[in-house]
Amino acid sequence: MSPESEPVPTGPRPRGSFWQLAVGLLLTPVAVAIAACLAPHVPLGETPANVAAFAGATLFPILGLSLAALVELRLVLALAAAALALAVLVTLAGWKPSPISAAILVDGALVCLSWALGCSLGRRVQHAAHLFPACVVAASADLVSLLSPEGPSHAIAESERALSVLATWFPVPGSSALAPALGVGDLLFMALALGVARAHRLPYARCVVACAVGTALAGLAAATSGLAVPALLPIAAVLVLALPAIRQLRRRDRRAAHWSMLIASSVALTSIARALLSPR
Numbered sequence: 001m002s003p004e005s006e007p008v009p010t011g012p013r014p015r016g017s018f019w020q021l022a023v024g025l026l027l028t029p030v031a032v033a034i035a036a037c038l039a040p041h042v043p044l045g046e047t048p049a050n051v052a053a054f055a056g057a058t059l060f061p062i063l064g065l066s067l068a069a070l071v072e073l074r075l076v077l078a079l080a081a082a083a084l085a086l087a088v089l090v091t092l093a094g095w096k097p098s099p100i101s102a103a104i105l106v107d108g109a110l111v112c113l114s115w116a117l118g119c120s121l122g123r124r125v126q127h128a129a130h131l132f133p134a135c136v137v138a139a140s141a142d143l144v145s146l147l148s149p150e151g152p153s154h155a156i157a158e159s160e161r162a163l164s165v166l167a168t169w170f171p172v173p174g175s176s177a178l179a180p181a182l183g184v185g186d187l188l189f190m191a192l193a194l195g196v197a198r199a200h201r202l203p204y205a206r207c208v209v210a211c212a213v214g215t216a217l218a219g220l221a222a223a224t225s226g227l228a229v230p231a232l233l234p235i236a237a238v239l240v241l242a243l244p245a246i247r248q249l250r251r252r253d254r255r256a257a258h259w260s261m262l263i264a265s266s267v268a269l270t271s272i273a274r275a276l277l278s279p280r
Contacts, residue, residue, distance in 0.1 A: 021071040027111075028060040028064045029104045029105070032169070035171045039174070042173040044174045049172050053172040061107065061168050062208065063208075065115055065194060066211075068119070069119045069195060072198075078117075081112055082113050085110070086109075089113070092164075106164070110166075110167075118189065118191025122195020123196075128245050128246050129246050142230040142231070145185075147271045148271055168180065169181075181215075182215065189232055203243065210241075210242035215234075217234035
């Protein structure tokens, strides 16, 4: 049998424990609640405060997802959890509790939704190398979505109401303000990558670190440029660099993968050119 004829791993998968799942899903909302109590009493300069808020709004969800992804539930239970999280987000879109309460509920629901859908999908990816074209397509789609006026990412960034339920939030030290960071698309894709890593025995810690580093690069780029940055672009790039196994496309997958990456990249480049040439 050819080494590339079957998916990489075989054998039983560790399913983790209920406590791992509970800690993973509750970590972010609990951290937001604690930070909300402490933040007004921790005076920092503007830049350190913004860095701390961004770190809290990104690292806690990534860590929570990485813990929850260790646990695999039956698909019907995962879909039920996703439906519950979606119901919470829909309710919050029309009902406005206090900003801190909203942030706690939104962050918890987004982590739960991303774990339930993204990890479940990632575990069902047939081969680890399928993550490579997924990275290119997702990064290109995020870029197009942000640059195009009709794109979902652009619309969310321009809408305070949409942003309030579709991005993670964290208290800003020295004030009672909250700052947004990761969008639902970013969380879903990172959860998918973690699901693939878990299912195909990729270096799991390296995958988690790659997600964190990619997110940090996106934050740094946004802070230095003053522009909205598609976070999936650096996240996907770091994942591809950090996980060599996903670049080893099977011969039978290469044609479809190359075409999908070429088309996605071409659309992204077209969107960049249109954005640069359009009148301000």
